[in-house]
Amino acid sequence: MPRIGYARVSTSSQDLDIQKARLEAAGCEIIRAETVSGASRDGRNELATVLEFLRGGDELVVHRLDRLGRSTRDVLNLVHELDAKGASLRVLEPEVTTAGDMGRMVITVLGMVADMELKFIRDRQRAGIEAAKGKGVYKGREKRVDDARIRKLASDGVAKARIARDLGVSRMTIYRALEAGGAETGTESQ
Structure with a gap:
């Protein structure tokens, strides 16, 4: 069963090396990585490539579920797409696979947690911006064009x-x- 690894970080200031090392240690023959937000599947070309080439019996491996996606719907849609191809998903932390019914349930719960975490991040960001505006510090992002x-x-x-x-x-x-x-x-x- 070929194992294909997928690694993702949101910003260029984050490092992919830890994820790649874990995926290699898990026996991934191919590892695709990208720097893009996990809030949706838009612009995630490496993930699209992996999904296009997965075949029956293959296993998509990610370090943590939030690396695959932060939206419960996106994660569950990905699991459904893998099932339709006869492939499975393995998450390394915590160790869980969709190869069995219990794994699908755990993935669903973990997907909901990742979704909630994204909402918390956005709430904290919004609160930080409001506090900075209140202090007169926040001016918004700089204009790119005059x-x-x-x-x-x-x-x-x-x-x-x-x-x-x-x-x-x-x-x-x-x-x-x-x-x-x-x-x-x-x-x-x-």
Whole structure:
């Protein structure tokens, strides 16, 4: 039974080495790793690749369940996809596998815990931001693009959608910059 390891961290300041070492020690022949949020499956290309190539009898191995996902629904959907392929999931900490009925139940409970932990993280982050705002310390993240540049491009006749695409920002950012400058925002979809 081939074992395929999956490692994930949320930010580049975190280290994948511990997870990779544990996956190697567990006998994983292939290890795919990525740096991306586990809040959803969006943008998780390495996980998508693993799921695409898993076959019947294969085992997907993760260090901890929260490395696979922080949403109970996502985790359970992944387990369902693995079952449909005839593959299974093994979590190393705590040691549990979906190869049996008891393992599926434990995975469900662990998925709910990971989901709750994500909610707690978001609540703490929100509380920290509110406290910083109250002290006048929090100013939000720095703007990536100068509003004056956006207004200049718009006044030169460049379509709002093109400005957003070229600058790598949302169209809402364009509309806010134009509104802040008192420029005509219009409602056309350019």
